[in-house]
Amino acid sequence: MTVFTIDVEGSVDKIIADFNTAPEKASLAAVRALNKTAFWLRTHAGSDISKEIHLPKKLVMERLKVIKAIRTKLQAAVTAKLYGVQANKVGTMRQNKTGSKVGSYEFPGAFIATMPSGHTSIYKRKRQARLPIQEMTVPLEPMASEIIEHYLDRKVMQRFEVVFRQELNFLMLKQ
Secondary structure, three states: OOEEEEHHHHHHHHHHHHHOEEEOHHHHHHHHHHHHHHHHHHHHHHHHHHHHOOHHHHHHOOOEEEEEEEEEEOEEEEEEEOOEHHHHOOOOEOOOOOEEEEEEEOOOOOOOOOOOOOOOEEEEOOOOOOOEEEEEEEOOOHHHHHHHHHHHHHHHHHHHHHHHHHHHHHHHHHO
């Protein structure tokens, strides 16, 4: 499990000085903005990962979770479980002469089998012998990490500042 954190300690002080507001309202606005930014990161990174790796968006989104910020800890995080996706969850499995295929992924020398437990997937022998066999997976790494890092490096702070200003304006008008 990989954790990507959004930490905004420095930029909050700069924006608070522009608004000249009470610290409790500023911290509430920062928490709301951090949480909204974390969910924004999850949504946009999940969409890009799904497009890039050719997987259903649902499979990617269930692997990205948000840990929300609180007033005492101005830090939100997106946790990503980036281990491989089982081949049977990607799409319809097809057997051909050279191996098996699911979606746009091909597994040469692999075969489709149903285990005694009822689980059907694509498997490949580890050696020449009949057993052991290994279930095939579609890898998410390193592409998924690169996409999330791209968002963290370039877009998250801009998004946070926009949402923070909106939240602070809302709290100031609500008085």
